[in-house]
Amino acid sequence: MSSKTDRSSSRGASTASSNRRVELRLYIAGQTPKSVAALKNLKRICEEYMADTYELKVIDLLQHPQLARGDQIVAVPTVVKNLPVPIRKLIGDLSDTERVLVGLDLHRAE
């Protein structure tokens, strides 16, 4: 199903939700600047906040158009967080880190 899977090593344990697995899927449509930026931003945030608990699949819809329906993808890039519930969808190139953290329920009150 996935075209590319990144599983992080379990070195960083600095996140609040260390014992919770986070499943993320990034939907992109070809290697557009937005896609590239989104992947880069997502990886950065994941590594920083949930290095050992996240699982990321990147799905290129140009190659797998049939996968867009299941997660109700309309806009790209979109990150879908299926686990833990509630389901969240982040659309855009993920350049707004603050919003990404809120969207992934990772934002810590500071």
Add this chain to the structure above:
Amino acid sequence: MPKPKNNSQPKNGPTSTLPKAPTGITGLDEITEGGLPKGRPTLICGSAGCGKTLMAMEFLVRGAADFNEPGVFFAFEEMPEELSQNVMSLGFDLKSLERKKKLHLEYVHIEPSEMQETGEYDLEGLFIRLGYAIDTIGAKRVVLDTIETLFGGLSNQALLRAELRRLFRWLKDRGVTAVITGERGEGTLTRQGLEEYVSDCVILLDHRVIDQVSTRRLRIIKYRGTTHGTNEYPFLIDERGIDVLPVTSLRLDHESSDERVSTGVPELDSMLDGGVYRGSSVLISGTAGTGKSSLAAHFARESAEAGERCLYLAFEESPSQIRRNMRSIGIDLGPWERKGLIRFVAARPVLTGLEGHLAAIHKQVRDFDPKLVIIDPISDLSAVGSERDAKAMMVRLIDFLKTKQITTVLINLHSGANNFERTDIGISSLIDTWIYLRDIESGGERNRGLYVLKSRGTAHSNQIREFLLTNKGIELVPAYIGPEGVLTGSARLTQESRDRASAVAQEQELQRQRRAIEGRRKSLEAQIEALRSELEIAAAEEKLVLRQDEDRQTRIADDRDAMARSRRADLSSSNGKSRRKQK
């Protein structure tokens, strides 16, 4: 390229240069003169509940089922299951079409509560899904219902607009005939101004409630590069989908037949010089209880007996009540109904608006293909709309039926006694034959009278005829027109018995005279007989006298001979005869 059942073909010629995709929706292809612009997007807009989704769905279903054009339906508001169920009641089996790969239903859901916008994006995901769906079944038609929902889920309006513009261009490039639905906004056709992007064809649906009666209407606001009907057309949503009513044929160019159709009452036929013309409109009007429906039932039975189908639209009574009432005057329509020659359709006038009724009648006529349509009564329809609307509807209805050469019998109930020679909804000018039934009050009775107020192209009787409702149907009786007017009922019976009495007296007088003449003749004959016997007696006497005379002569001669012999006289000198005797 309308579907075959539409009888008014769009004109070929310059209008057909723009390729069109037939919708298969009854009436819509006539108005659009062939369908929606092929390979281009069309916007269907209207307020909530006006039938946008259904019209779009029917476009797809008909395309897939009738024109071999598979379709993709992207639902932004309803789940496919809901959608399937909703349209199942209209006879659209989406599941079966999906299995045959003729239809692709996809639900596009945007849940704002799950969404977080985190930077730049585009709607390529939607494009990919659409493209994939189109490719999967080789779709020629696409419906996006209602794409404006995106505006509720995504906040970047400027980006959405740019993407929608791109989407419509993309659809055109794909060469699919697309229908985009949009909800009507304040002062604009759609809330988000989709009409700016979809400029080829815009159809506005409207759902108005006037006097608590709802009417759906459709109008083509624009259709680039082609002519189209510009009016508001009423449409119906019924158990078989959308039914648009084109009002195209108000041209007064229908054929007129010379064939006569019997009214079912022989005396009335002779009053009308042989019946009414086929395809003409007959109005039976009168006050309450004058026998209008009964007369109409005669038309129906006559039509059925001639093997022609009759559609009976009842707005006042239920079919079973009509059947029972007509049986009481000896007209049993039930067997004809079972044979499929008479069909009753009953509806309360307030069930739908006038247009709804009109559309329903159109539909029934198309389904049943009758030669005779009875509307009982039309006066109730004016209760639904204004007089002007009711008249407009009747014009359209009569016109429609005339173009189909269907004889129409309209029943009109007069509310008041004044000004009876006009209909409540002012359609008298549309009527070819007007039979007026009225009460004739005299001598403390009400009796039924009938006359032909007008009958175009017919040397009709000018008599007012009384008629009776017997157990064998309507019976016209000879009218008595005296110095006091028409004699009816008991007055007529009195007159009849008076006439009979005088006839008897006359007959008796005649017989008396005949007897007198006979007597005279007989006495003359007796006299002749007496004279004749007298004559015979005289003749006999004459014969006797002659014989006596002869005998006397003979005796005289004999005596003389004897005397001569005794005298021994020369016999020869006295008598030669005696001398020869002696030799």
